[in-house]
Amino acid sequence: MVDLEKKLRSPFKIGNKVYPNPIWLASGTCGFGEDITDFINLKKLGGIVVKGTTLKPREGNPTPRVVETPAGMLNSIGIQNPGVWGVVKEKIPFLKKYKVPIIVNISGICTADSCSAMSDFEELAKIIADNVEVDGIEINVSCPNVTGKNLANNMLWLEKVVAVVKKNSKAPVITKLSPNTADITGMAKAVENGGTDAISLINALLGMKIDVKTQQPVLGNKMGGLSGPAIRPVAIRMVYQVRQVTKLPIIGIGGIICKEDIFEFFCAGADAVQLGTMNFVDMNQINSFF
Amino acid sequence: MSKPIQAKYKVLENVRIAEGYYKITLEAPYIVRNYLPTQFVNIKVGTGYEYLLRKPFSIYEAMDHTISIVYRVIGKGTRRLAEYQKGEFLDIVAPVGKGVQVKNIKAKKMAFIAGGCGIASLKELAGHVAKKFDLFYGVESRNQIVELEKWRKLANKIFMATDDGSEGYKGFVTDLFKEKVLQYDAVYCCGPKVMMRKIYELFPQNSYFIFEEYMACGIGVCMGCVIKTKEGYKRICKDGPLFKGEEIVW
Numbered sequence: 198m199v200d201l202e203k204k205l206r207s208p209f210k211i212g213n214k215v216y217p218n219p220i221w222l223a224s225g226t227c228g229f230g231e232d233i234t235d236f237i238n239l240k241k242l243g244g245i246v247v248k249g250t251t252l253k254p255r256e257g258n259p260t261p262r263v264v265e266t267p268a269g270m271l272n273s274i275g276i277q278n279p280g281v282w283g284v285v286k287e288k289i290p291f292l293k294k295y296k297v298p299i300i301v302n303i304s305g306i307c308t309a310d311s312c313s314a315m316s317d318f319e320e321l322a323k324i325i326a327d328n329v330e331v332d333g334i335e336i337n338v339s340c341p342n343v344t345g346k347n348l349a350n351n352m353l354w355l356e357k358v359v360a361v362v363k364k365n366s367k368a369p370v371i372t373k374l375s376p377n378t379a380d381i382t383g384m385a386k387a388v389e390n391g392g393t394d395a396i397s398l399i400n401a402l403l404g405m406k407i408d409v410k411t412q413q414p415v416l417g418n419k420m421g422g423l424s425g426p427a428i429r430p431v432a433i434r435m436v437y438q439v440r441q442v443t444k445l446p447i448i449g450i451g452g453i454i455c456k457e458d459i460f461e462f463f464c465a466g467a468d469a470v471q472l473g474t475m476n477f478v479d480m481n482q483i484n485s486f487f
Numbered sequence: 488m489s490k491p492i493q494a495k496y497k498v499l500e501n502v503r504i505a506e507g508y509y510k511i512t513l514e515a516p517y518i519v520r521n522y523l524p525t526q527f528v529n530i531k532v533g534t535g536y537e538y539l540l541r542k543p544f545s546i547y548e549a550m551d552h553t554i555s556i557v558y559r560v561i562g563k564g565t566r567r568l569a570e571y572q573k574g575e576f577l578d579i580v581a582p583v584g585k586g587v588q589v590k591n592i593k594a595k596k597m598a599f600i601a602g603g604c605g606i607a608s609l610k611e612l613a614g615h616v617a618k619k620f621d622l623f624y625g626v627e628s629r630n631q632i633v634e635l636e637k638w639r640k641l642a643n644k645i646f647m648a649t650d651d652g653s654e655g656y657k658g659f660v661t662d663l664f665k666e667k668v669l670q671y672d673a674v675y676c677c678g679p680k681v682m683m684r685k686i687y688e689l690f691p692q693n694s695y696f697i698f699e700e701y702m703a704c705g706i707g708v709c710m711g712c713v714i715k716t717k718e719g720y721k722r723i724c725k726d727g728p729l730f731k732g733e734e735i736v737w
Contacts, residue, residue: 232707263711
């Protein structure tokens with residue numbers, strides 16, 4: 198039996214990189230750290246994964262962008278962010294003050310009309326490696342809100358994109374997998390073949406809510422990513438499955454609300470976790486983990 | 488601006504004040520000491536995760552050590568809120584939002600314009616500029632009017648509009664305001680988006696609007712509750728909820 202309490206308080210490693218503990222904040226749920234500092238003591242975290250960063254600034258999707266669903270929520274933010282240069286020049290230097298390991302979540306853009314994802318990822322990795330020291334790169338191949346083509350399900354593409362980012366990065370590379378696939382272990386093996394240093398999962402599940410009064414989807418972008426406790430059993434199952442096929446570090450994500458939920462991810466095979474939707478709901482609870 | 492905190496606040500009273508409208512009063516000295524008008528509170532309704540996200544509510548009134556919130560029961564979250572009894576506690580993040588420094592308001596003759604539960608967002612600001620404004624207030628029917636006697640003490644004049652004509656003018660409050668646009672040097676408005684847009688068209692220069700949107704975090708991190716402005720999307724929870732009409736892409 199694993200001492201779960203001890204694991205919660207122990208450093209966590211990806212390759213040679215040591216993170217002070219296995220509790221991170223998930224991308225998109227803590228911005229670039231600015232506003233969440235009122236509530237969460239960033240210095241205590243094992244890591245903070247900043248908002249999805251794209252090559253060019255993005256204004257994001259039309260509103261409404263969020264809506265509550267049973268034990269969860271849907272979002273279709275659309276990676277509103279200042280672009281990699283804004284992140285490198287302003288956001289990361291600010292966050293450095295807090296002495297928390299910084300993981301930059303990067304996204305290539307692929308819409309129905311045009312796909313620059315592969316070259317975006319390459320350039321993002323280069324710009325970050327050449328301009329700022331960070332503690333990890335998380336490859337977002339699975340944002341449910343910007344990817345027109347379903348690249349998160351394409352094993353050859355996944356392997357290639359991971360290899361490109363790995364080749365151009367100085368920091369450890371983590372690949373965040375999408376749950377919107379019938380073959381999560383296949384995707385895990387693909388990113389391992391590409392050379393990822395760790396795997397994080399799951400991103401949000403693609404979902405929809407319809408307002409029966411208007412008979413239309415509630416979200417401006419119609420579909421969105423489902424997160425929160427509602428998706429935890431899916432996340433646990435996928436972490437468990439991925440653990441069977443890889444020895445890489447796994448970071449479990451999906452509807453963690455309390456310490457017991459973190460332990461459940463540990464039992465499924467995760468080495469660390471990311472807290473997401475909970476950052477919106479009960480920040481005092483997060484501080485109680487440390 | 489003072490720091491928002493997450494804390495538990497005791498319910499002192501929770502009563503029905505009009506058809507579909509309730510007023511909940513909480514013992515909240517920290518919020519009273521630290522809020523600015525138009526800032527709001529973000530309430531976790533219930534325990535457990537059936538009502539997962541916090542719900543944003545304007546501060547309707549703040550007294551010595553209490554705040555009140557006026558809310559309309561429109562969904563399961565507000566239905567659950569209406570069940571809270573005296574002595575129970577609510578988990579709240581507050582004060583959030585940007586808030587207004589009342590001393591910066593130079594206007595002498597203002598119109599406050601409320602549509603439906605928009606009235607709940609205007610009272611605190613009105614209390615700070617009492618007797619410098621007229622109230623334009625529109626509801627569907629007279630039994631939905633919230634605390635008119637209190638408003639009479641604050642406003643110079645009150646112009647009521649109801650959809651069914653049961654109180655005041657029969658029709659939209661925007662029609663009432665249209666006749667009197669020239670009398671004012673500033674407008675503060677909260678109500679349905681379509682109404683606010685109409686008010687902006689009638690009074691584009693010095694008009695301010697309190698916006699509502701679905702929110703997830705309420706503290707500025709999730710980028711969920713944005714509004715399109717001439718400088719791109721801004722966060723209603725952090726950069727608002729009050730915006731100058733000219734900023735908005737209507």
